Amino acid sequence: MKLKLHIWRQNGPNDKGKLETIDAPNVSPDQSFLEMLDDVNQALAIEGKDVVAFDHDCREGICGMCSQVINGVPHGGQERTTVCQLHMRKFKDGDEIFIEPWKARAFPVIKDLVVDRDGLEKIMQAGGYTSCHTGGVADGNALPIGKPIADYSMDAAECIGCGACVASCPNSSAMLFTGAKVAQLAVLPQGKIEAQRRVMAMTEAAKENGFGNCSNHYECQASCPKGVDVKFIAKLNREYMKALVT
Amino acid sequence: MSNNIIDQCVAQGVPFARDYAGYLDNRSFGGAQVSRTFYARGQTGQQLLLGAYSALSRQVKAGTVKLFERREMLDLVVVDGVARGITCRNMVTGEIESHWGDAVILATGGYVNVFYLSTNAMGCSVTAAWKAARKGAYMANPCYTQIHPTCIPQHGDQQSKLTLMSESLRNDGRCWVPKKAEDCEKPAGDISEDDRDYFLERKYPSFGNLAPRDIASRAAKEQCDDERGVGPGKRGVYLDFADSINRLSEDTIRERYGNLFEMYEKITDENAYKQPMRIYPAPHYSMGGLWVDYNCMSNVPGLFVLGEANFSVHGANRLGASALMQGLADGYFVIPYTIAGYLAGVKPGEVKDDHEAFKQSADDVKADIDKLLSINGTKTPSEFHRELGKIMWEKVGMARSDESLKEALKLIPALRDEFWKNVKVVGTNEQFNQELENAGRLADFFEFAEILTKDALNREESCGGHFRTEHQTDDGEAMRNDEDFCYVAAWEFKGAGVEPELHKEPLKFDNVKLAVRSYK
Numbered sequence: 027m028k029l030k031l032h033i034w035r036q037n038g039p040n041d042k043g044k045l046e047t048i049d050a051p052n053v054s055p056d057q058s059f060l061e062m063l064d065d066v067n068q069a070l071a072i073e074g075k076d077v078v079a080f081d082h083d084c085r086e087g088i089c090g091m092c093s094q095v096i097n098g099v100p101h102g103g104q105e106r107t108t109v110c111q112l113h114m115r116k117f118k119d120g121d122e123i124f125i126e127p128w129k130a131r132a133f134p135v136i137k138d139l140v141v142d143r144d145g146l147e148k149i150m151q152a153g154g155y156t157s158c159h160t161g162g163v164a165d166g167n168a169l170p171i172g173k174p175i176a177d178y179s180m181d182a183a184e185c186i187g188c189g190a191c192v193a194s195c196p197n198s199s200a201m202l203f204t205g206a207k208v209a210q211l212a213v214l215p216q217g218k219i220e221a222q223r224r225v226m227a228m229t230e231a232a233k234e235n236g237f238g239n240c241s242n243h244y245e246c247q248a249s250c251p252k253g254v255d256v257k258f259i260a261k262l263n264r265e266y267m268k269a270l271v272t
Numbered sequence: 273m274s275n276n277i278i279d280q281c282v283a284q285g286v287p288f289a290r291d292y293a294g295y296l297d298n299r300s301f302g303g304a305q306v307s308r309t310f311y312a313r314g315q316t317g318q319q320l321l322l323g324a325y326s327a328l329s330r331q332v333k334a335g336t337v338k339l340f341e342r343r344e345m346l347d348l349v350v351v352d353g354v355a356r357g358i359t360c361r362n363m364v365t366g367e368i369e370s371h372w373g374d375a376v377i378l379a380t381g382g383y384v385n386v387f388y389l390s391t392n393a394m395g396c397s398v399t400a401a402w403k404a405a406r407k408g409a410y411m412a413n414p415c416y417t418q419i420h421p422t423c424i425p426q427h428g429d430q431q432s433k434l435t436l437m438s439e440s441l442r443n444d445g446r447c448w449v450p451k452k453a454e455d456c457e458k459p460a461g462d463i464s465e466d467d468r469d470y471f472l473e474r475k476y477p478s479f480g481n482l483a484p485r486d487i488a489s490r491a492a493k494e495q496c497d498d499e500r501g502v503g504p505g506k507r508g509v510y511l512d513f514a515d516s517i518n519r520l521s522e523d524t525i526r527e528r529y530g531n532l533f534e535m536y537e538k539i540t541d542e543n544a545y546k547q548p549m550r551i552y553p554a555p556h557y558s559m560g561g562l563w564v565d566y567n568c569m570s571n572v573p574g575l576f577v578l579g580e581a582n583f584s585v586h587g588a589n590r591l592g593a594s595a596l597m598q599g600l601a602d603g604y605f606v607i608p609y610t611i612a613g614y615l616a617g618v619k620p621g622e623v624k625d626d627h628e629a630f631k632q633s634a635d636d637v638k639a640d641i642d643k644l645l646s647i648n649g650t651k652t653p654s655e656f657h658r659e660l661g662k663i664m665w666e667k668v669g670m671a672r673s674d675e676s677l678k679e680a681l682k683l684i685p686a687l688r689d690e691f692w693k694n695v696k697v698v699g700t701n702e703q704f705n706q707e708l709e710n711a712g713r714l715a716d717f718f719e720f721a722e723i724l725t726k727d728a729l730n731r732e733e734s735c736g737g738h739f740r741t742e743h744q745t746d747d748g749e750a751m752r753n754d755e756d757f758c759y760v761a762a763w764e765f766k767g768a769g770v771e772p773e774l775h776k777e778p779l780k781f782d783n784v785k786l787a788v789r790s791y792k
């Protein structure tokens with residue numbers, strides 16, 4: 027296949043940045059999207075040109091590093107799929123593809139398609155844990171947990187922290203991410219005890235780090251590569267209300 | 273220990289699967305005949321990692337840990353034989369930074385990306401371990417590499433990495449290939465039951481499809497070498513769920529492995545509920561690594577090495593689910609005690625980053641970077657990496673021989689020399705530069721690859737992940753030589769192209785007798 031790519035090029039957070047048009051003349055349908063970009067970079071490097079910077083690591087949809095908006099949609103719009111798992115067979119010969127970084131005030135561009143997602147780490151650091159010390163914990167079976175609860179918690183734990191939910195949201199809200207973390211722990215007996223402090227601290231950290239509020243667009247769920255459900259935002263709100271009134 | 277670890281993870285909020293009574297559920301895994309592995313959907317490893325990440329986040333908030341993100345460790349600073357700190361490159365700005373400490377801990381992962389294609393993340397490299405080796409730390413048993421049987425086969429030359437399908441699939445999937453080579457092109461459904469060779473069940477009746485990784489991998493390779501492989505390039509075998517779906521229902525299989533089937537479909541465009549998956553072995557884990565003692569300290573005092581980066585625990589072969597167990601044990605339960613013992617004997621802050629050795633180290637790192645950037649040849653780091661990987665996979669991969677290893681020992685230095693004359697690294701140091709990062713990592717892989725190969729040549733026996741074709745039984749099983757090789761091979765690097773020195777640490781078994789385990 028032959029494709030025409032319009033790729034966002036930006037040299038650091040203070041550069042204005044622009045779209046650059048680059049041809050990808052020889053794309054195989056079995057290639058992944060990132061492998062297609064590898065080929066683009068190989069050609070650029072041989073010409074002595076600056077290669078397109080993009081984050082990636084596991085290339086199998088678990089680390090959450092890959093962060094590209096493809097044709098306006100974070101991760102490219104295939105349901106429950108990260109950019110690294112997107113394959114070129116989803117495109118056709120002659121297609122033009124727009125490739126941009128996550129765009130959100132809370133995610134400054136480092137270079138080209140690479141953004142700084144430290145804001146999400148700050149939310150985690152504010153309370154995305156149980157305050158147990160290492161060593162000397164109770165037997166895991168001493169706390170029986172019903173299967174439906176364990177499954178619900180696991181659904182929330184699917185989140186890989188990629189930030190697509192923020193990138194797709196008109197308000198740059200991180201509430202799907204935060205909701206997933208809050209819900210995962212709030213329903214488990216080992217996490218329940220700190221639920222109130224956790225939800226307050228994480229919500230506060232989201233505000234402080236430039237993330238907005240949810241106004242029910244549900245773009246986050248649509249672009250989430252792990253199918254994290256917006257019901258966790260409702261859970262976040264409920265937990266928040268509970269913490270407010272107690 | 274493993275139960276403590278599970279308890280720890282439960283306390284962190286890792287959502288392990290529970291049965292209807294609320295107790296932790298478990299299932300069996302490769303190399304084990306009983307159900308004893310706890311799991312969290314098809315992503316146990318990922319969930320344990322997220323648990324550790326959340327515990328780390330708590331420490332960051334508490335101010336006990338300071339994170340330096342996007343830094344790459346490019347040298348170990350050793351003063352009078354003692355590890356005193358590291359030199360890093362800030363991967364955003366290119367700045368070279370010195371960090372001092374009363375002890376240094378490396379938890380920098382494994383090295384199987386030396387094969388180029390592997391299941392490891394793209395960022396995995398031997399660099400941190402190798403920089404330590406260059407400063408005197410011994411590299412132990414580097415030839416012990418694990419080739420994992422259940423990976424998605426390669427699609428073509430543009431492939432950048434291979435995807436692992438969790439081993440748990442082998443609980444309910446049956447491995448087979450056509451009995452007749454002429455059937456290989458046919459759709460799987462057109463091949464009758466009688467014409468299928470369930471090779472693992474045939475060869476290992478008691479373990480069957482749950483035979484350990486090295487054995488399952490080699491068996492798959494044998495079938496493909498015998499021209500009975502399936503899929504592109506005929507490097508693949510079937511993993512068939514039809515029987516389990518009939519026995520348990522598609523829904524049960526979906527509940528157990530839904531996300532894996534989905535991932536498989538994304539990559540191959542095939543629906544594994546309707547037709548068998550295709551799998552092929554791929555490099556996955558390094559049992560070898562930096563030598564450490566029982567305290568996880570290397571032979572360089574003050575340098576501790578944890579997790580996959582060290583050589584401990586697994587010997588020549590690692591069984592399913594034990595890597596994370598080791599990593600978490602090292603980090604949660606070993607190092608807190610052993611490092612305290614070490615720190616009790618050192619004067620805090622005795623050597624800081626104003627010491628001459630830090631400046632020297634930073635200058636060396638800068639000189640290496642300048643050298644890489646100045647060559648301006650005609651081949652990119654990724655081209656060189658593919659070439660190195662091909663040599664390693666073909667000559668030092670699943671089956672190694674005296675001949676193939678000696679060939680590799682000619683090819684690797686030749687390619688390394690070409691690299692240092694002809695690599696093209698675009699961009700500058702003072703920017704976010706992934707080409708430069710890759711070139712640096714590759715330079716280390718080149719030196720390391722030679723030691724891995726030498727270790728494989730030295731070890732005149734077959735054991736675990738190391739299979740020498742000269743040393744096998746009549747029916748193709750690994751043959752150990754306990755008489756001569758019952759030792760850890762710890763290599764001391766003496767410079768590129770210089771013969772490394774072998775230190776042998778004898779393996780003593782007081783309470784068990786060495787025996788050959790049969791999986792038949």
Ligand SMILES: Cc1cc2nc3c(=O)[nH]c(=O)nc-3n(C[C@H](O)[C@H](O)[C@H](O)COP(=O)(O)OP(=O)(O)OC[C@H]3O[C@@H](n4cnc5c(N)ncnc54)[C@H](O)[C@@H]3O)c2cc1C
Binds near residue numbers: 316578596597599
């Ligand atoms: C796809 C896959 C699935 C797996 N599934 C399982 C499983 O189910 N169960 C199981 O037990 N094991 C599993 N394993 C193995 C297990 O995940 C690894 O062995 C384990 O994660 C290694 O942990 P580690 O902390 O030692 O190293 P890693 O997790 O590799 O971490 C090393 C870290 O060091 C960083 N680093 C490396 N070099 C440098 C440097 N020079 N400077 C700065 N930082 C550096 C890396 O960026 C990385 O963050 C799996 C492995 C893979 C690849």
Ligand code: SF4
Binds near residue numbers: 184202
């Ligand atoms: S909720 Fe989904 S989109 Fe948001 S960070 Fe988690 S995985 Fe990414």
Ligand code: FES
Binds near residue numbers: 081083088090108110
């Ligand atoms: S590279 Fe890890 S999720 Fe895409």
